[in-house]
Amino acid sequence: MPENELTVADLSEGGLLARIFPRLASGADVLLGPGDDAAVVAVPDGRVVMSIDTQTQDQDFRLQWNNGYRTTGYDVGWKSVAQNLSDINAMGGTASSLVVSLTMPPQTPVSWVEDFADGLTAGIAGLGAAGCSVAGGDLGRGREIAVTVAVVGTLNGLAPVLRSGARAGDILALAGTLGRAAAGLALLESSVPLEALTPEQRELLDSQCRPTPPLAAGPLAAAAGATAMMDVSDGLMRDGGRLAQASGVLLDLDPVALKMQAQALEPAAALLGADPMQWVLGGGEDHGLLAAFPPGVQLPEAFTAIGSVRAVDGGECGVRIAGESADTVGWDHFAD
Template sequence: MLEGRHFRRDWSSGYDVGRKAAAQNLADIAAMGAVPTSLVVGLGIPADLPVGWLDALTDGFRDECAVVGASVVGGDIARGDLVVLGVTALGDLGGRPPVTRSGARPGQVVAVAGRLGHAAAGLALLEAGRDVPRDAGALFEAVEAHRRPCPPYACGPAAARLGATAMLDVSDGLLQDLGHLARAGGVRIEVDPGAFTVGEPVAAAAKELGADPVDWVLTGGEDHALAAVFPAGVALGDAWQVVGAVVAGEGVAVRGRDVERGGWDHFQ
């Protein structure tokens, strides 16, 4: 996680960066069906970094780890020109095999848990130079979602227990990440764009900026929602929303059109 590329110190506090760095890595563990247990943090910092920023970073790591009962167990520190974080996460599978990316089979369903498009909407507000104060309601929630993801950690091990055949956390954008599942499983995934609930922060930001909210839902990264494939007929419960189906073939399609051939205008 590199300053300037993955975060800006004028847009995110040290606390935000700590929570986000922890969340991204803890979500990777949950997405394999495991309970995260510990983080190892390698940290590069400039000599003139305020100590308060570093204290806040540490607090952010601690608080995000506390959400899942994990902790930072080690690491290293070095002086650099920018803030750089390298985080490794470890977890406990509870004796189950890991849920990997490759198990999707035709006839199964694709479901998501957690927020989609929130972080992208928030980032778009910041990039547009919008002043979004704490009392800005849904718009502030979007910006906060960019600063601190809120992964549905417990849904990872729960999905494994429900028989998920493939899973990952959405970090690059749903259509792109489903492409990873399609490629790894040797299958085609068909997505129904009408199946998604658009969150209020996403809708509010879209109205503010004149954007398409579903575009953020389908292509926005960094919310670290979970996307999983389940056998048809499994009762998934309220946390999961079925948004697509696995069929024979390859690639990802929206309304029958291949995403990589322009099936979704804003897919990059």
């Protein structure tokens, strides 16, 4: 950091907020935005769908990665928004407003905080959540950077899509991608320098630092009659296992669909000597949507079939690959 760089310690809280507020998006559902003790938001649907998520420096991201990449405030702002909007999406809802808590060391540059606010706004716009806004927040001091975002949204008059509704015979489908963020994380942690990466490999870093969950897909799935849904934030095997458990079913994955996801990751996997299928099955943070649809339903455009839902038949709930257990296929370390 340059010696004359303005830091958070140089400004009062009011001074810092005055630099943040103009950078934040505001939407129609926020009746009273930042500046008072609390925000007031409208709830047109009569119900609120809400969620919260935290990112902590050195737990969820590093400011400086092994390969030389430096995480920007913009990255952290974008990712905070993406993770939270994705959870509302996974219920079939649409996010309407966020509150943001940012804790940071006093030597944090003010430009980093401004960049963070820009990342929040860009994430909302770039992910297609126009109308969602930052209704308020909190600034605090701490030993490292920590961001907590809470989000509220609307269900657009529909029932929420739960994890527990999948039934034998349903089609299992995915919107978005699998394994890209995990491949990006492996590149960040590798000793392959940033400058040596191809544009395609740089895009994998972006998938980790600024994920792009398919936000239009959740409400479309709900409207199409999805029986169960969740976003894949901890990996297909682990999250699929949770959906299978909640629904009391088996999820049978189609290896051909999995291989198609893995294909795009092959150059990065070759560079690192990794198995791309491990990223596809075990990697989270792309925030794709895993959903079950009744047989015969035309899948919304964003979705591709990746398997089917089967009855347990006396065995255990869980995820299979072409009918085989992950154990047999050799991926048991992804099964919870």
